[in-house]
Amino acid sequence: MPAVSGCINMLDSETKAVETPEDHAEELRLWLRLLTCTTLIEGEVRGRLRQRFDVTLPRFDLMAQLDKAPDGMTLSDVSKRMMVSNGNVTGLVERLVDSGHLDRRTSETDRRVQVIRLTKLGRAEFRRMAAEHETWIADLFADLTPKDVRELMRLLAKTKASAQKSAARRRS
Numbered sequence: 001m002p003a004v005s006g007c008i009n010m011l012d013s014e015t016k017a018v019e020t021p022e023d024h025a026e027e028l029r030l031w032l033r034l035l036t037c038t039t040l041i042e043g044e045v046r047g048r049l050r051q052r053f054d055v056t057l058p059r060f061d062l063m064a065q066l067d068k069a070p071d072g073m074t075l076s077d078v079s080k081r082m083m084v085s086n087g088n089v090t091g092l093v094e095r096l097v098d099s100g101h102l103d104r105r106t107s108e109t110d111r112r113v114q115v116i117r118l119t120k121l122g123r124a125e126f127r128r129m130a131a132e133h134e135t136w137i138a139d140l141f142a143d144l145t146p147k148d149v150r151e152l153m154r155l156l157a158k159t160k161a162s163a164q165k166s167a168a169r170r171r172s
Contacts, residue, residue: 034159041140048136053129058082060133062092063101063118063126072117074107101125 046057065081066073073081079089093116096102101122107113118126141149 044140045133045136049129049133052132053125055129058084058088058092059096060126060129062089062096063122064130066102066116066118067123067126067130070117072103072105072115074113074115076113078116096122 042057049055049057049060061082062078065078075086075089075093078093079086082089093102093104097104097116101119102116103119104114104116107115144152
């Protein structure tokens with residue numbers, strides 16, 4: 001086993017999983033299955049949005065966030081909810097403002113902050129897309145029974161909690 005930067009020859013979890021996968025075979029298979037499902041579903045949604053509406057998934061996601069906030073949101077709040085940088089949101093916002101889908105104004109409480117919201121056109125177009133999006137998602141999960149969906153939701157909540165605890169342990 002190679003030494004790393006003069007450290008003691010100990011395997012961390014990541015290295016151990018790679019070098020001795022039999023110790024973590026089920027966890028690795030689960031991770032790959034989750035990733036595969038996510039990639040498959042996201043790719044299908046991206047393709048349908050592009051084909052049906054000539055819209056990107058990030059644009060749809062931004063509009064979805066704003067549809068939930070009729071009074072608008074700050075760019076910072078939008079980027080946190082979308083889990084992307086302010087810089088990524090700025091370009092999307094510019095294009096949606098230019099196309100008449102978003103309105104941008106200065107915050108009444110802080111002149112340095114911009115608040116964005118959907119225009120009537122933006123809200124109408126988003127809701128039309130969202131209605132079709134909902135049917136696509138239902139179609140993608142059509143072979144799951146309601147019981148399957150509940151069980152999967154329960155297990156994914158448990159998975160999320162486990163990942164959050166692991167991340168908190170790593171940070172502390």
